[in-house]
Amino acid sequence: MASQIPPPTDALWDRLVSGAVAHRFSLFAANMALARAIRIASSEPARKPTMIAELHQFFSKFAGQLAPELQGLR
Amino acid sequence: MLHSVDEANRLITAGRRLHIAGDAAALARLTRGNWIGGTIPYFLTAEGGQADRKRVFVTELPPEVTEIEIDFVTPDQLADIPGAAPKHGFSLIVVPGMSDAHIKYAVGAHDLPGLFETPVIGWIAGVHLDDLGRATPMVFNGQTGEIATDRLVALRAHVPERLMPRIGIINLFQQGSGDRFEFLETGFAAQNCRINGANASIYEYVKTRDVDLRRPLVTDMSGEMINVSFQAVDDATRSVRFYAPVLAGAEYRQAAPLDDYRGSLLAHVAANPVTPVFSCNCILNYLYADLAGDKALSITGPATFGEIAYVLLNQTLVYLELAT
Numbered sequence: 001m002a003s004q005i006p007p008p009t010d011a012l013w014d015r016l017v018s019g020a021v022a023h024r025f026s027l028f029a030a031n032m033a034l035a036r037a038i039r040i041a042s043s044e045p046a047r048k049p050t051m052i053a054e055l056h057q058f059f060s061k062f063a064g065q066l067a068p069e070l071q072g073l074r
Numbered sequence: 075m076l077h078s079v080d081e082a083n084r085l086i087t088a089g090r091r092l093h094i095a096g097d098a099a100a101l102a103r104l105t106r107g108n109w110i111g112g113t114i115p116y117f118l119t120a121e122g123g124q125a126d127r128k129r130v131f132v133t134e135l136p137p138e139v140t141e142i143e144i145d146f147v148t149p150d151q152l153a154d155i156p157g158a159a160p161k162h163g164f165s166l167i168v169v170p171g172m173s174d175a176h177i178k179y180a181v182g183a184h185d186l187p188g189l190f191e192t193p194v195i196g197w198i199a200g201v202h203l204d205d206l207g208r209a210t211p212m213v214f215n216g217q218t219g220e221i222a223t224d225r226l227v228a229l230r231a232h233v234p235e236r237l238m239p240r241i242g243i244i245n246l247f248q249q250g251s252g253d254r255f256e257f258l259e260t261g262f263a264a265q266n267c268r269i270n271g272a273n274a275s276i277y278e279y280v281k282t283r284d285v286d287l288r289r290p291l292v293t294d295m296s297g298e299m300i301n302v303s304f305q306a307v308d309d310a311t312r313s314v315r316f317y318a319p320v321l322a323g324a325e326y327r328q329a330a331p332l333d334d335y336r337g338s339l340l341a342h343v344a345a346n347p348v349t350p351v352f353s354c355n356c357i358l359n360y361l362y363a364d365l366a367g368d369k370a371l372s373i374t375g376p377a378t379f380g381e382i383a384y385v386l387l388n389q390t391l392v393y394l395e396l397a398t
Binding site for chain 1: 190297
């Protein structure tokens with residue numbers, strides 16, 4: 001399932017970390033991880049690539065549950 | 075469920091892996107074994123909500139848990155929590171209320187890299203409300219017999235890959251449509267903030283508008299409603315104190331009113347027919363929903379000074395399930 005997660009270079013991650021996508025994921029931890037990434041990337045833009053990498057890692061770990069939701073956002 | 079100390083000791087001696095909540099004197103009489111605990115004498119039980127200083131609330135870990143590790147974590151070691159988490163499993167933590175560990179976890183957990191990758195559930199230990207300011211919340215490492223007031227205790231539970239530990243949260247509150255609050259600093263108390271973009275005194279706001287302090291401030295974190303409950307209005311410092319930190323940069327609104335606090339809590343619980351392996355409920359729900367003696371709640375556990383679902387929450391019921 002992890003292969004169904006878009007690569008970190010996919011524009012979706014930038015949109016997510018920029019807060020441009022309004023979506024509540026079915027996993028509480030996913031929303032909290034995303035909120036953290038948005039908050040840090042907003043206050044420290046230089047860390048945005050790191051936040052995207054961390055978020056990609058998180059979504060890959062829970063791909064079974066989250067991949068279909070991500071696909072719906074592309 | 076509630077047990078006498080003798081009954082709990084029999085479970086410990088039998089080698090059961092346990093989480094135990096109770097009054098300090100009761101917990102101090104427990105024998106060494108595979109358990110962690112924390113102080114609180116309020117419980118939601120099958121027999122109803124009750125305060126009990128003599129018995130302890132025991133939650134036995136399910137047989138699917140293959141292995142456990144127990145240790146203390148100091149406030150300076152909080153960043154190690156994600157790395158120490160089991161590859162497949164969950165962490166159950168108890169944090170002594172009003173301690174440096176409580177403050178640092180509450181403020182810092184939101185920013186810990188990797189925290190959200192493995193479930194962390196737990197609660198803030200407290201004291202009987204009659205003892206506020208006199209007694210100190212404690213946590214217990216049953217394996218070593220150590221008691222701490224300045225560190226959190228963590229039980230790391232390993233489960234097979236076929237099981238998915240999943241945290242659930244029952245939160246009665248949604249952001250209301252009223253004024254917007256933004257705080258300049260992260261902390262458990264505030265004097266000033268920005269209200270609808272203008273500098274203002276949160277103390278004056280609460281005092282002059284007769285704010286209903288049972289309704290928490292709520293921020294929206296990517297769709298999750300995160301409550302910060304009012305603790306007190308401090309006339310001496312002209313500040314407002316909270317049970318969790320308000321976060322700098324987050325936008326809060328006071329929760330929308332509930333017509334019926336108790337009815338809303340019962341309806342939310344009824345809508346979540348779960349079989350948790352661990353659960354706890356906020357003492358503010360216990361008080362505001364008037365749950366003492368009330369048998370209506372099907373999800374039992376200690377009534378706590380704060381709930382942990384990765385981060386510190388207020389006025390929620392949190393639980394952990396092992397999903398297949």
